[in-house]
Amino acid sequence: MAKRGFNGAIMSAFGLRDHEAEVIEVERLAPKFIRVRMTSPTVFTDAELGPTAWLRFWFPDPADPDFEHQRGYTITEADPDAGTFAVDFVLHEPAGPASAWAESVSAGDRVEVASMGSTVFTVPDELPAGYLLIGDSASIPAINSILEAVPAEVPVEVYLEEHEATDRLIPLADHPRAAVRWVPRRGESSLAADIESRDWSDWRVWTAPESGSLKAIRARLKDDFGFPKSEITARAYWYEGRAFGKMRGEKKDDTPAEAAEQTPAAPKGSWRANAGGRLIAPLKATLWIAGILQAIVTLVELAPYVLLVELSRQLLTGAGSATLWATGIWAVVLMGSGVVLSAALLFWLHLVDARFERDLRRRLLTTMARLPLGWFVDRGSGRIKQLVQDDTLALHYLVTHAVSDAVQAVVAPVAVLVYLFIVDWRIALALLVPVLVYVVTMYIMLIQSGTKPKQALTWAEQMNVEAGSYLAGQPVIRVFGGAAASRFRSRLDEYVRFLTDWQRPFTTFKTVMDLVNRPATYLLIIAALGTWLTVSGSIDPIDLLPFLFLGTTFGARLLGIGYGLSGLSTGLLAARRIQNTLDEEELEVVHPHEKDTPASAREASPAPGLVEFDDVGFAYRVGVPVIDGVSLRLEPGTVTALVGPSGSGKSTLAALLARFHDVTEGAVRIGGRDLRTLPGDELYTRVGFVFQDIQLVHGTVAENIALAVPEASEDAIIAAARQAQIHDRILRLPDGYDTVIGAEAALSGGERQRLAIARAILADTPVLVLDEATAFADPESEHLVQQALGRLAVGRTVLVIAHRLHTITDVDRIVVLDHGRVAESGTHTDLIAADGRYRKLWDARETTPAPTSATAPRTQGAAR
Amino acid sequence: MIRTFFAILPAERHRGMYLHLTLTLISVILRALGTVALVPLIGALFGPNPADAWPWLGLLAAATAAGWAIDAVISRIGMDLGFALLDSTQHAVTDRLSRIRLSWFTPANTATARQAIAATGPDLVGIVVYLLTPLLSGVLLPIAIAIALIPISGPLALAALIGVPILLAAFVGGARIGRRADRVAAETNSALTERVVEFARTQQALRASRRTETERSLVGTALSRQHGAAIRVLLLQIPGQVLFGLASQLALLVLAGTTAYLTVTGTVSVPEAIALIVVIIRYLEPFTSLAGLSAAIESTTGVLRNIRTVLDAPTVGAGSIVGAVTPTETSPARDRSQTQGSAASAPGITLAEVAFRYAPDSPEVVAGLDLEFAPGTTTAIVGPSGSGKSTILSLIAGLQEPSTGRVLVDGVDLADLDVTARHALAGVVFQHPYLFDGSLRDNVLTGHPDATEQRIDEVARLARLDELLDRIPGGWDAEVGEGGTALSGGERQRVSIARALLKPAPILLVDEATSALDTENEAAIVAALTADPTPRTRIVIAHRLGSIRTADRVIFLDDGRVVEDGTVDELLTAGGRFARFWHDQDAAAGWTLGRTSQTLGRTRQ
Secondary structure, X not given: OOEOHHHHHHHHHOOOOOEEEEEXXXXXXXXXXXXXXXXXXOHHHOOOOOOOOEEEEEEXXXXXXXXXXXXXXXXXXXXXXXXXXXXXXXXXXXXXXXXXXXXXXXXXXXXXXXXXXXXXXXXXXXXXXXEEEEEEHHXXXXXXXXXXXXXXXXOEEEEEEEOOHHHHHOOOOOOOOEEEEEEEOOOOOHHHHHOOOOOOOOEEEEEOOEHHHHHHHHHHHHHHOOOOHHHEEEOEOXXXXXXXXXXXXXXXXXXXXXXXXXXXXXXXXXXXXXXXXXXXXXXXXXXXXXXXXXXXXXXXXXXXXXXXXXXXXXXXXXXXXXXXXXXXXXXXXXXXXXHHHHHHHHHHHHHHHHXXXXXXXXXXXXXXXXXXXXXXXXXXXXXXXXHHHHHHHHHHHHHHHXXXXXXXXXXXXXXXXXXXXXXXXXHHHHHHHHHHHHHHHHHHHHHHHOOHHHHHHHHHHHHHHHHHHHHHOHHHHHHHOOHHHHHHHHHHHXXXXXXXXXXXXXXXXXXXXXXXXXXXXXXXXXHHHHHHHHHOOOOOXXXXXXXXXXXXXXXXXXXXXXXXXXXXXXXXXXXXXXXHHHOOXXXXXXXXXXXXXXXXXHOOOOOOOOEEEEEEEEEEEOOEEEEEEEEEEEOOOOEEEEEOOOOOOHXXXXXXXOOOOOOOEEEEEEOOEEHHHOOHHHHHHHEEEEOOOOOOOOOEHHHHHOOOOOOOOHHHHHHHHHHXXXXXXXXXXXXXXXXXXXXXXXXXXXXXXXXXHHHXXXXXXXXXXXXXXXXXXXXXXHXXXXXXXXXXXXXXXXXXXOOOHHHHOOOOEEEEEEOXXXXXXXXXXHHHHXXXXXXXXXXXXXXXXXXXXXXXOOOXXXXX | OHHHHHHHOOHHHHHHHHHHHHHHHHHHHHHHHHHHHHHHHHHHHHOOOHHHHHHHHHHHHXXXXXXXXXXXXXXXXXXXXXXXXXXXXXXXXXHHXXXXXXXXXXXXXXXXXXXXXXXXXXXXXXXXXXXXXXXXXXXXXXXXXXXXXXXXXHHHHHHXXXXXXXXXXXXXXXXXXXXXXXXXXXXXXXXXXXXXXXXXXXXHHHHHOOOHHHHHHHHXXXXXXXXXXXXXXXXXXXXXXXXXXXXXXXXXXXXXXXXXXXXXXXXXOHHHHHHHHHHHHHHHHHHHHHHHHHHHHHHHHHHHHHHHHHHOOOEOOOOOEOOOOOOOOOOOHHHHHHHOOOHHHOOOEEEEEEEEEOOOOOOEEEEEEXXXXXXXXXXXXXXXXXXXXXHHHHHHOXXXXXXXXXXXXXXXXXXXXXXXXXXXXXXXXXXXXXXXXXXXXXXXXXXXXXXXXXXXXXXXXXXXXXXXXXXXXXXXXXXXXXXXXXXXXXXXXXXXXXHHHHOOOOEEEEEOOOOOOOHHHHXXXXXXXXXXXXXXXXXXXXXXXXXXXXXXXXXXXXXXXXXXXXXXXXXXXXXOHHHHXXXXXXXXXXXXXXXXXHHHHHHHO
């Protein structure tokens, strides 16, 4: 076996497994860039796949073939089932071990490969404003994998350092919104200096250049642009000028960059990632004071042990009872003040927190009432619940406990450590041995676990889903039996086997960790060293006492630091989410004169039911329009249907009229007034909507109908209910109109819809947005809902999202949307005659069965 | 907790558990021995001749090393027990779940059950090693030390012994107060949260109704109320959090004070006193580690409680008859597939005086139901939502058991059949068809894993699956996704129709989807009811005229009672509820939005 130096020794000590890989094929992708395809049936049992994932290879030293070097290379192709993969090599002069190997490699050659410490690039749920990728030819394989992973709508800026002219010939992955810039290397700081000075707010960075360049880049990112640490993924992929010329090995370099001189030109951005700090900023002083007080409390709590040493000393010197009494009183005082102080601290923090939390929730509510309605649609009640419930609770823990826990976890071991080292550094040093053994064992376990902890998380999630489906599928399983149930059982067996295979081998490690760190072990060390030192006369036995009192739990305290600190990060993450919500853009009400006066406004008082879409554009993300240049005029009292395939923008366009979002271009006007100039309360006297998602509030039926007109008379409510075809049903409820809507008065889908329609009838807005799907959600009462919708539409300007074409053949106008643009518009007859897109949709529609009925012939002929 | 633990521990592991307990006891005694060995050891170090300490150190080293050895064995046994527990529990829970009455699966119970299978693994593995062992030694060690102190200093030993229950009480009491405070806090919190979530959930309605202002103040009141409650909770929380700390500090004070007093009065020597103080600290140490375990105790208790809940849930009653439903047929129900084709194999179904309620205290969904379904007929059940239609289907499918009365198939009470035979009787098309993650073929074959290719093709055609199979990449091998989510609602429905048709069962039950819009599905259902040559007794809960038309007989159900019963024509002629439903459906199919509004609009203008 070849010599692998210190690095190799460490690797094998950690039980890292080597896999043999055989070269299948070598392909030259560019003059100095080759792809080597290999096969290794076993490597994927260890390796984690994903963007930027890499493997460690052992390459022979070109000068001394007995010696091997380890180098990391990004996986550029992988087929885990077949056990094949590829990595790309940059060839350079003079060649390092990897480069030399790659240059001469041919099919059939073998190389050893291992997987450890590889990290996978993931796109977070909350997309960043963009990705800034910085690297060079060596990191192009990784950058390519990132470009493939980043969603098309996210902009990407790629900066590549050019070391040789041929670098530019290396193929780059396509991304619709990526801009690539090559920067010739003029020195370590040239790449950093060429990064555009701009506002990089909410961007994320992934960078893997040469080590020297990285330093300059870090400084530029952090100091000039203000990137928070959490938004930067950085590592040096190679070092210029190290042994063998250019060696492109995966060397992690996580040392923070030196603070560089600030270039005032660069505008500093702001990041959502930093928002958490802003949220708790008002509490900063409080938390500092709490931290200091907690430090004092912690020290006071340790004091009794020091007093015990003192007591022993007094006993040894034969002190009188007066002195002993004094010590005792001191002890009582210290203990008492410790308890009182910690209780007071706790009480105070809870008090502060209760007020903070109340204000915070109030702010959240105020903000929510002003957010675009689309925000709620996009999120769903689960996310909102997490925000108001889980996140405020996490924040509660942060304020009331996390800070004090962290301080306590740090102060106690540090104080003990200092105290013990002062008393006798030799024994104190010896006490660190078990801690060291513990940490090393833990680290070995961590290394050997490899991707297992991540897999375990995936397993847990998956089992949760599987269990959910096993439960949801119970009726099916019972009726159809066998196969369905055994699937879950075998999954469960696999999970149990996974847990067993993973944890079993660690039994010994865990036992070692437990034994080495228990008080008995420390006691033995102290007693043994103490006896030896005392017998040899090099210690006063009284100095053993601090160790006997505090030294035995020393390990547990020291190892508790990490645990104590973990609460902080959870809380800060919650704070970040809350602050980001508070930062969401609210709907603003603009003064009328700020908007161009529309043509209609110049007419003598336009009808309140006139709706104009004036060159409207809308995009959720900049550059990806959902609605694009739509102009429509809905005459008062007419019905307009929006038609188009899903994704054509029909629901979005309708939602714009109800101001679920604000247009990004153009304007929507009702009765000549821009929606944005109408305060919320005024807006919704003009436009109402009935969508599929029916929202009933906790209250009586009457209250729900009269939600918009709380002062409505009973007669008006009943009239609306009658029109909505729900009156009879309401009378059959236990308390009629006074029935509280809830579990005991469960209404069917169609009934809830008719209730919402009654509400809209009573609200009596001149403009109405409807979703035709409302009608067919519940076949039992489809006819009644249709009747109700028909009544509701009477005399109003209606914009309807249509799903079934045959229901809208009689509307005044059909607008066909395609990719956010108006493709066609006209009446059904016109559009059929035009033989365009609508005709295609009409012909392709799934025909409803012709209602044939002997007793109730369909009323023929439209009233037009 | 202990009861549940032993209940889920496989019987053959009980011996291992007792061995584990015995060894833990020995380990504790060894540790106590090591601790009291400190007395002569430290005494020697502080005495005139420190070298006397060596033999005692030897004893301490021997006790510690023996302790290590035993503890290594203990943790190995503990791990073994943990893994055994994991394996047996997961399977016990899964088995139980498949036998629990369906009516037990309320949202809350379902969530518990889900927790019990999905989220307990790691907890169970560690339950012995990380919880039980430290908990036991934490309680036993102080007692052992106190006992070992008796020969050295009687009064101190007594004080230490008295201290054990007091400290444990403080520990348990503190935890209990803390729990109560948490519960109160959670209650007040959830009341507020509900309000806030409602505020967010109904934002559209509130805003359209211009009610965000009023509602805000309503939520505001809830906020203030919660604020007041939070302060009250605090007065509970703090004592809980300081109680144990206070008790252990007091114990230290009292014990150290006693030692000092004994020294001053000359009962013990000074070196001995110092050694005793060291022992006192050793005595208090386990209590502190107990406090560190409280979070683990809390979560493990929760885990065990969830498991217990599932294991205690009521199961489906089962009879002993393994097959043979039709009196004329003696072969087991499973063998029916072979006898398919004989018209005699379609059974008659009888509901006799059937009533059903979900829980003993909830109202009856159906009551006093007497129904006959003649062999080989097709019956449509029609009625408003909540009228009990689906309940009837579940009762016949054997998924629910009547609270009173009997469901008979060819004269045999379903309750007398064993579970497998009961479920072999019916193929069911559920309203919300649930598919399992796997291929289309796997899902269809669930109904009859060894069906012939010819039969599979036939049901695919009947269920209008052929169109999907042509279109979907992979055809039969296409994955349906978790819960069937890779398919549209209509496609899922058709797969589930094929699945039900393939199952060689003499009864076919169809709960037509309410919201399926596509005509393919309607055609598939009609085909399933009419075109399949398999002799069956068929019952369909119908919402669409298409499927109703195929029925020999229609039952109109309202409020759990049969309101009308007859053929389509009879009921239409009678002009009752069904006739009205029929006309409404008919009108709905021809409805257009523009026409109604315009005609009415014009008349009004």
